[in-house]
Amino acid sequence: MNRFGRSAVLTGAAFVALVAAIAASATTAKPDRSTAPTAGAAVTNYVSYVHGKRGKADPKKSKVYIGWVNQQGGQVVIGGLATVGAQLAVRYVNDVLGGVRGHPVALVQCFIKSNEEEGTTCGQKLVNDKRISVIATGAVATGAQSLFATVRGRKPIVTGVAVTPVDGASKNAVVLFGDGPHxxxxxxxxxxxxxxxxxxxxxxxxxxxxxxxxxxxxxxxxxxxxxxxxxxxxxxxxxxxxxxxxxxxxxxxxxxxxxxxxxxxxxxxxxxxxxxxxxxxxxxxxxxxxxxxxxxxxxxxxxxxxxxxxLYGDKSDKGMPAYEAVINRYKAQKNAPDPWHIVAFSELLTTVRFLNEAGAKNVARITPARVLARAKAFKGPLALGAPKLQCGKYKDAPAICNDMFxxxxxxxxxxxxxxxxxxxxxxx
CATH class of the missing domain: 3.40.50.2300 (Response regulator)
Structure with missing residues (x-):
């Protein structure tokens, strides 16, 4: 159980209190002047973005593993294509961006269908796998609280868009694109x-x-x-x-x-x-x-x-051609516009960036603590996302890095x- 109570999704008085606290700061604020119709800074080169080296990862080298959790396979699916986006990013990293310091990247996947307890199962699986130094998540509502309670900060969790406030409340996580309350x-x-x-x-x-x-x-x-x-x-x-x-x-x-x-x-x-x-x-x-x-x-x-x-196809976004090039390379046009596909693709590229930074001298030096430190220090621009990030801006949601759209x-x-x-x- 965490400070939000028993449910993984805030309800009742706890939720109202959270939203009121966030919104209260806006009641006497000056108007935001960023509403002009122009795009911000953009990531145009994925090789430099992930601190990689153009070319294929060496299949003879040991793999670098990333845990992956998404809510799919059950009756309620929020971001089913998040997994496809993550898989595409890993494939591209291994084919073009040199993996992590030349080592191939592999996903260790675990899916939550419909029960909160499945979050515990995924947490145990990924925490106990010593090969994994970081866990990435897609769209997880059911099971989110159990997942975080089981991981208990032993490995950092990178999230694209958080569906519940549990992700944002964790000190050992980063939410790159933000969450609903923000x-x-x-x-x-x-x-x-x-x-x-x-x-x-x-x-x-x-x-x-x-x-x-x-x-x-x-x-x-x-x-x-x-x-x-x-x-x-x-x-x-x-x-x-x-x-x-x-x-x-x-x-x-x-x-x-x-x-x-x-x-x-x-x-x-x-x-x-x-x-x-x-x-x-x-x-x-x-x-x-x-x-x-x-x-x-x-x-x-x-x-x-x-x-x-x-936004897929946005001609004013200087970062869009890089994504479109990947989509065309792998003939993934059907999934390309889906926001969860875009977010997960960026999330995995960014996670690889953290791993490359943590293992700059040797991949053996990659540890959960080093990966978390690199993630917390990231200021953007975010690939396919906001021009700047500020992880830790909100004291009650230290993992939230973005509050803009x-x-x-x-x-x-x-x-x-x-x-x-x-x-x-x-x-x-």
């Missing part, structure tokens, strides 16, 4: 300073990890002084016209539908039925940029998306328009 708060900054909104409506399903994120969005909007209504509905509910009407979506200046890919499709259909189609004032997270939505609607919804990573409006047929530059919470 990267969703800037919704308020965007609504206030880009749209000049006075009223807002937030809607989300009552599902673990999803409802809490929706509450964070609402908290950020309220902290910005915006009159905000919010409603959670039964998970799996398809007709959402009633809850949308109840939350005032038909007259709100800003609307934030939040949910999984399946939720996104239902939300879009109901918004269209109500005649709510202004793409600039409807903002969500990149969970909706999924093939499931295309299957249901024929295309992604023409909304604005808050993205804490790079950039906004894009989807025009249809895979065409985008930048709606803001990198933007953080008010006063951030």
């Amino acid at each position: 990267i969703l708060l800037p919704f308020g900054n965007y609504a206030k300073n880009v749209l000049h909104a006075k009223t807002a409506a937030v809607i989300y399903p009552n599902a673990p990890g999803i409802a809490e994120a929706g509450q964070v969005i609402a908290a950020g909007l309220k902290a910005a002084g915006i009159d905000t209504k919010q409603v959670g509905y039964t998970q799996g509910q398809s007709d959402l016209t009633a809850p949308l009407t109840a939350v005032g979506a038909t007259t709100a200046d800003f609307i934030a539908p939040y949910g999984s890919a399946a939720d996104c499709a239902n939300q879009a259909k109901s918004l269209q039925q109500l005649g709510i189609t202004d793409s600039r004032k409807i903002m969500t997270a990149p969970l909706c940029l999924n093939s499931t939505v295309i299957d249901a609607l024929g295309d992604w919804s023409k909304w604005t998306y808050a993205i804490a990573s790079s 950039q906004a894009f409006t989807y025009l249809g047929k895979f065409q985008w328009k930048r709606a803001s530059g990198w933007i953080g919470p008010l006063g951030g």
Whole structure:
């Protein structure tokens, strides 16, 4: 058990207290001036980024192992393509970036399907494997608390986007792209300073990890002084016209539908039925940029998306060509746009960077402590991510390294328009 209580996902008073504490600092802050539609610093060369050497890893040398945990294979899957992104990064590292000091990299994988206890199983497996000096995770909600409780800081954990606050609370972890309580708060900054909104409506399903994120969005909007209504509905509910009407979506200046890919499709259909189609004032997270939505609607919804990573195909992002080159090399276009694929690909490249730094003189010198030290010292820019990082900025969430996103409006047929530059919470 940790300080968040028994559940791996904050609920009730504990969650409300956390969000209120984070949002409170924004209530009297000056407006963030980073909303201009320009991109930030970018990583354009992966060889130099990972401190590698161009060429194949030597198959005759001993392997360097990275533990990998993702929630997949069960009924609830948040980032199923995270594993594919991680695997692609490892393949590319071994084929082109010289592995870790010439040694091939290998993933030791463990998946959580549906039970909290499976986090314990994965933690035991990876902690007891002496070959592993660092553990990377994908989208883990169920089992996150058990995983961290089992690892107990004996090995550092690198996360792309944290689904629960457990990751961010760990002193022996880094969360490169941030978590919900921090990267969703800037919704308020965007609504206030880009749209000049006075009223807002937030809607989300009552599902673990999803409802809490929706509450964070609402908290950020309220902290910005915006009159905000919010409603959670039964998970799996398809007709959402009633809850949308109840939350005032038909007259709100800003609307934030939040949910999984399946939720996104239902939300879009109901918004269209109500005649709510202004793409600039409807903002969500990149969970909706999924093939499931295309299957249901024929295309992604023409909304604005808050993205804490790079956007696939963004021509204003100088770091995108490097990623696209890898995608083309391995013919991975189908998975390339998925945000979890992008995040995990970057996460594994960055983990390899930490390993190269820790084993600069000899891979035998790679230890969990040395890897953690390199991770904590990393200031960015992050490959396919924020132009700068500040791990340890938040005392109650020392592992969180980023609290910014950039906004894009989807025009249809895979065409985008930048709606803001990198933007953080008010006063951030």
